[in-house]
Amino acid sequence: MLGVLGLDPDEERLYRCLVAGGGTPDDIAARSGVPRATELLDALVARGLAVAGPHGTLTAAPPAIALGALLRRQRDHLHAAELALLALAEEHARTGPGPGSVVEVLTDVAAVRHRFAQVQLAARHDVRSLVVPGLAVVPHKDNSAGDDGLRRGVRYRVIVDRASLAEPGLVQLAAASIAEGEQIRVVDRTPVKMIIADGRVAMLPLLSGRHTEPASLLVHPSGLLDALIALFESLWEHAYPLWTDEGAELEPLDRRVLTLLLAGLTDQAIAGQLDTSLRTVQRRIHALMQRAGAETRIQLGWHAARKGWA
Template sequence: MSILEPVGVGAAEEEVYRHLVTLRAATLDDLVKHIGRESAEIRAALDGLLERGLVGDEGAIGYVPAPPALSLGALIHQRQADLRAAELAVAALAEDYRTARPPADVVEVLTDRETVRRRFLQIQDAARHEVRSMVVPNLTIVPHRENTAEREALRRGVRYRALLDRGALAAPEMVTDVRASLAAGQQIRVVDVVPVKMMIVDEETAFLPLRTDRPESPASILIHRSGLLAVLIAFFETEWERAVPLPIGEDHPGDLDDLDRQVLGLLLAGLTDQAVAGQLGLSLRTVHRRIRQLMAKARVDSRVQLGWVAARKRWV
């Protein structure tokens, strides 16, 4: 694939243009000699470059490249304008779709597994501002590591906030995944129980299962902008306010090493000693020893006191 393909320059055209930039001027025979492509292929590439204003034909001198910053910059600006026009057209179509839809279509039911997976990724690809999610244990339809759209949206600058069921932290390698999400910029808070897995994209769409008693079922519903969606957003925000920020994967001052912070963070997130050991790949004896050392360092006799001292000393 050509690096310049997004602005309409094909691979052969880019190769010819790059050689012209290096040579500053060249005839057709020169280019055939330097590039090694067929004369007809290079001629076709030159015709395309001439049409786009990327090269000029100076007769006996040969072909001369236009300044890249000027000529390619113009193509980029034009492509940006085209994309902006397309974005506005899509927004207008979406508004027409929303206003033309009868009230019964506020809720869209999806039952096919592949359709559900595809739509789950599509609504994140369309996110412009924020994605709110509620995460339950044992995700089956789209496991966390298969949510490639999340990583791409974060790179685009979309804000992600996730409410995590405390029980989900006990899943194998979940803490590793959570730390990676935090490092990528996601905000994560923990609550004792998340009643239903859900995703809300911008103020436009909510995605949640049709049946909460059958986690293996792909049947899902999409709720479009409506009073019902406003209620779900308000519910998320209420839960977010009472949730506890996840104290792992962050940098804090203090005199603890990284493993101590991880052990303490998982304990304060509500995991059992056994779950902490499993997540960190430690023996239960090592976890107990670390906790005793933390309590000794904090000069306390109970884990409740340890949590209070950890907060005061900003260990987590």
């Protein structure tokens, strides 16, 4: 845990031992079980993390002071690196990409996964994404960079192909993402798998219709990138939101059942996605129809749209 502050695992173990109670180097070595404990303890003293006392005893320097100093130093280094990065980004923006550098081609699976994460980790403001069914190179559950972006306050807007909602576990993942602040909308069909970060870079498949293959394009600022952004915004305007439970007239489960029903899922598929029984889903739909005064599910959809239920 303290490795980010420059302590290796053995040094951290010794320091935690000191915090729990000081003693002679031999005592601490026996309690910690760390090899070369005496040598490492000398290093902790030299770095101000341990304090030598009478009779050769050692105690821990106060963590708030000792580790706080290391933390401030790391923050200073990170701030300096951030300023250098911004300067490079501004220089790159001034010079602009040449005709041959507007598009990068990536074919290696590891390189594609790395760049996909890198694009999101570098995002400062917003990420726009089109999701197709059957993602294979970076499945939804493996997109830890997206989770990191949400925690950093990056705005995520995602358009999902309706067929994706039938994939096992996707609705639960979507619900968790929505709870973290992600905005998700649904369309009948997303034309391409794509991600756009800060309006500065886009990533999409190299070959048409090959969504499950790794070969990808990385598109830098250009007329092509402008067209991709316009495509996303046009789809976003006409897509319908996946549920949000805030301020809804309906109970959360009813809202989710209704949303998936309107997305075209069968009752059985809805039950599977929401981890409930088919009978519960059918009972909820019947209750919603009664509440809306609807005799058919089509009428229920019309009423739901008029009332803003989904």
